[in-house]
Amino acid sequence: MARPEPSAVKRVGLVGAGLIGSGWASYFLSQGIDVVATDPHPDGEARVRASVANAWPALTKVGLKPGADQKRLTFIKDIETAIRDVDFIQESATENEDLKTELMARIDRAARPDAIIASSTSGLLPSRFQRTCKHPERVLVGHPFNPVYLLPLVEVVGGEKTTEANKDWAVAFYNGVGKRALRCRKEVPGFVSDRLQEALWREALHLINDGVGTTEEVDAAVRYGPGLRWAFMGSFLTYHLAGGDDGMAHFIEQFGPALDLPWTSLQGPAMSKELTRRLVDGTREQAAGKSVKDMERRRDETLIAIMQAIHTHWDR
Numbered sequence: 426m427a428r429p430e431p432s433a434v435k436r437v438g439l440v441g442a443g444l445i446g447s448g449w450a451s452y453f454l455s456q457g458i459d460v461v462a463t464d465p466h467p468d469g470e471a472r473v474r475a476s477v478a479n480a481w482p483a484l485t486k487v488g489l490k491p492g493a494d495q496k497r498l499t500f501i502k503d504i505e506t507a508i509r510d511v512d513f514i515q516e517s518a519t520e521n522e523d524l525k526t527e528l529m530a531r532i533d534r535a536a537r538p539d540a541i542i543a544s545s546t547s548g549l550l551p552s553r554f555q556r557t558c559k560h561p562e563r564v565l566v567g568h569p570f571n572p573v574y575l576l577p578l579v580e581v582v583g584g585e586k587t588t589e590a591n592k593d594w595a596v597a598f599y600n601g602v603g604k605r606a607l608r609c610r611k612e613v614p615g616f617v618s619d620r621l622q623e624a625l626w627r628e629a630l631h632l633i634n635d636g637v638g639t640t641e642e643v644d645a646a647v648r649y650g651p652g653l654r655w656a657f658m659g660s661f662l663t664y665h666l667a668g669g670d671d672g673m674a675h676f677i678e679q680f681g682p683a684l685d686l687p688w689t690s691l692q693g694p695a696m697s698k699e700l701t702r703r704l705v706d707g708t709r710e711q712a713a714g715k716s717v718k719d720m721e722r723r724r725d726e727t728l729i730a731i732m733q734a735i736h737t738h739w740d741r
């Protein structure tokens with residue numbers, strides 16, 4: 426059977442159905458696509474069905490496509506049976522290079538030889554986990570963001586053996602189902618977005634470790650200020666506007682020298698017991714007794730409102 430056009434994908438296989446795999450399940454179901462999920466966890470099926478049910482109110486709010494139905498989710502424990510006849514495969518198993526390398530070879534053996542296989546990895550290199558595949562040219566990264574069923578970005582990264590045509594296919598497929606595929610120009614660990622997040626995370630850890638702020642205070646420094654601008658302008662456009670009428674050129678003139686000041690530490694601190702305690706206790710206090718599931722639903726409503734505001738006021 427030949428590979429379908431990106432817009433004709435009817436059946437998607439999901440290998441690994443934890444947080445991210447379940448998010449993909451919710452999203453593809455909301456697009457009216459059949460989903461076959463597999464996961465070795467003893468509660469795998471119950472967990473993915475509960476996560477889809479939890480995401481469904483948010484997906485209903487943003488708009489279900491014709492045919493969207495939670496009942497179109499099938500769970501099959503045996504990987505080979507699950508992915509034997511699907512048009513596209515999204516792997517979202519535990520982040521571990523050895524595990525993914527072995528798993529990719531298994532998926533590659535069982536899948537139709539032309540089906541694209543995308544990994545949700547947060548930063549592992551596709552060149553490394555496609556090595557053991559018979560058809561490595563169709564193995565790539567499709568890195569999503571949590572919650573997968575709401576955030577549009579998917580970073581598409583090919584390995585040394587991935588063909589350009591297959592990267593094109595993946596970009597067209599993700600965009601066709603309403604995602605925003607970002608085709609990464611080079612294969613680098615952490616890709617683009619997680620490198621940026623990691624830089625902020627390292628610095629935030631130092632601020633906690635050095636007693637400069639609590640987790641709540643450091644979060645406040647993002648959420649009431651730069652975070653609001655990042656949501657629709659990113660770093661560069663934000664600084665273009667920070668340069669006044671002359672934009673980026675004046676910004677660099679004024680703040681360029683600050684790069685020589687010791688404002689950031691870059692290397693992360695050691696994850697000591699004391700630092701871990703501050704992070705865990707701090708975020709527990711911030712959650713103020715609310716469960717993660719409860720916060721997920723409120724996060725979803727907030728994200729939808731932010732995305733609608735950006736669409737109405739910024740993207741016009």
Ligand SMILES: NC(=O)c1ccc[n+]([C@@H]2O[C@H](COP(=O)([O-])OP(=O)(O)OC[C@H]3O[C@@H](n4cnc5c(N)ncnc54)[C@H](O)[C@@H]3O)[C@@H](O)[C@H]2O)c1
Pocket residue numbers: 440441442443444445446463464465466517518519520521524528545546547548568569570571
């Ligand atoms: N958590 C995030 O915010 C996030 C964001 C983007 C990408 N990712 C990536 O998504 C992937 C999954 O992360 P997660 O957060 O969903 O983790 P998770 O722990 O919630 O889920 C991982 C799932 O993989 C399953 N698994 C383990 N071995 C397997 C195997 N051999 N075959 C099939 N399934 C197997 C586990 O049973 C588990 O259900 C990772 O590669 C991670 O880097 C995570």
